[in-house]
Amino acid sequence: MEEQSLEIWRNANFKRIDARLVTFQRTHNCQSESTYLDAYGPSCYLFVCKNPPKSLAINHKGQWQKPQGAIAIYIPPFSIVEWKLPKCHFSWEGFNFSQPQEGLPKQAVYFSWQKEFQINSTQEFINTLKSIAKFYPGYKEDTHNLEAIKIKEFIDNHFQKEFGLEELAKTMAMSRAKLTRIFRKSYDLSPIEYKNRVRIFYTIQKMLEQSSIITELTFDSGFNDSSNFNRKFKSLIGEKPSVFNWQKK
Numbered sequence: 001m002e003e004q005s006l007e008i009w010r011n012a013n014f015k016r017i018d019a020r021l022v023t024f025q026r027t028h029n030c031q032s033e034s035t036y037l038d039a040y041g042p043s044c045y046l047f048v049c050k051n052p053p054k055s056l057a058i059n060h061k062g063q064w065q066k067p068q069g070a071i072a073i074y075i076p077p078f079s080i081v082e083w084k085l086p087k088c089h090f091s092w093e094g095f096n097f098s099q100p101q102e103g104l105p106k107q108a109v110y111f112s113w114q115k116e117f118q119i120n121s122t123q124e125f126i127n128t129l130k131s132i133a134k135f136y137p138g139y140k141e142d143t144h145n146l147e148a149i150k151i152k153e154f155i156d157n158h159f160q161k162e163f164g165l166e167e168l169a170k171t172m173a174m175s176r177a178k179l180t181r182i183f184r185k186s187y188d189l190s191p192i193e194y195k196n197r198v199r200i201f202y203t204i205q206k207m208l209e210q211s212s213i214i215t216e217l218t219f220d221s222g223f224n225d226s227s228n229f230n231r232k233f234k235s236l237i238g239e240k241p242s243v244f245n246w247q248k249k
Contacts, residue, residue, distance in 0.1 A: 021119075021121070022096045023119070026094070030089070039187075040078065040081070041078070041201030042205065048093045056084070058084075071113055096205065104129050145185070148182050148186035152194070155194060165179070200221075200237070204237070
């Protein structure tokens, strides 16, 4: 089975609904059975799939959940989500919400999508989520490992600053090997891989909010080298940041 990054914005069609909410649509063409592991940045996302493939699955603590029928998955800030897709072709709609709201789930969840749901404003986005009677857990991580949680929280709070594995290990008062082992066991990513993905999603959020200068985003997100940023962005999203920044306008 092939493991990839989820290129959720590649060739997507964008539309700004209001100052805080952007919607985008995409047709996903999966050439083979694949898993997609993603670490999201400091904003919220909602993905809606009205006709998902039957074998679509979401990893919750090592158990693959298989939603039935039209579904939506809500992803709050700094979430890690793993998907499994068969060879398939399907369409979905996404929403990017830049400011987290009190009263919404704190971890990734999915729920049944109803025909009567309409999202034409930030308030309708919030009201729809608050009206859901039953959520199903959609987050990957095992939240019982307190050391892994502390490492993740430090990265979430400091991802814009420059630090490597050595500095992170000293801050956490453990060896680099132990730090990496603990984090990867809970999240299936190394701490540095996670930090870089959060940075990339942060730059995507900024591009969606406003016209952006790529060089400024590079340093604002914590990267200190433009070529490294361009390489990491293309690896995760599937295209250069300059191409994405132009297409989403």
